[in-house]
Amino acid sequence: MQGVDKLEKARERVIDAISQNMNLYGVTPSVGRLWGLMYFHDEPMTLDEMKQELGMSKTSMSTSVRNLMDLKMVDKVWKKGIRKDLYEVEEDWYQTFIDFFTIKWRNGISMNVSAIQKSLTDLQELLKEEQISEEIKEEAKGDIIKLNSALEYYFWLDRLVDSFESHDIFTYVPKK
Incomplete structure (x- = not known):
């Protein structure tokens, strides 16, 4: 599909900057990278989806999401028909x-x-x-x-x- 590479490169640039910037404030780059990934994802994500996107363990994803929830940067959401926990970023x-x-x-x-x-x-x-x-x-x-x-x-x-x-x-x- 034409333009996908440019779209991904543009997003990756921002995600990299976010992950490095959050590192300045005591949040690990991997947690910042997760937040950036979720920010560009239009739908709430499961831990399995996050794991697949970032190639990290489910335990690591769970810890990172909990860290982001403690900082009020991610919320757990409910969606009819989905039994797994879903998470989305605070977009404001x-x-x-x-x-x-x-x-x-x-x-x-x-x-x-x-x-x-x-x-x-x-x-x-x-x-x-x-x-x-x-x-x-x-x-x-x-x-x-x-x-x-x-x-x-x-x-x-x-x-x-x-x-x-x-x-x-x-x-x-x-x-x-």
Whole structure:
């Protein structure tokens, strides 16, 4: 069929770019390649179809799909008359971006805020100890200032994530 090679080459170029780009954000190239394949597939796909297209094991496909589902980049769908699980990509790139990054940002915010708050508590207790030298107390006070500043950043980042999830961000940075 005429044009098939050009069509496949055009798709492959984009799939390669997507898989490499997703690698920058902690998603393996094979998972990025799977998402790219599914993106260009017009119908939901079974794990067997994915396996056949990419030449990977069914276990690997299942793990990759689960990873994409956790990132809200792929959904399980139902289709009358088909007994196998079907999966399709979230085609709204804006929503995919929002889901992908807000999941990662929320995890990072939570982990860092928790660590900072625990350290602030430890440092405040350290300041109350009488046998601690003034030098150590001054360093602890400096660390408290730094950590409170870091908390301000994480609270700002949390509000930024809220603006993505509520789509308020599009008021400031319109889609078009």
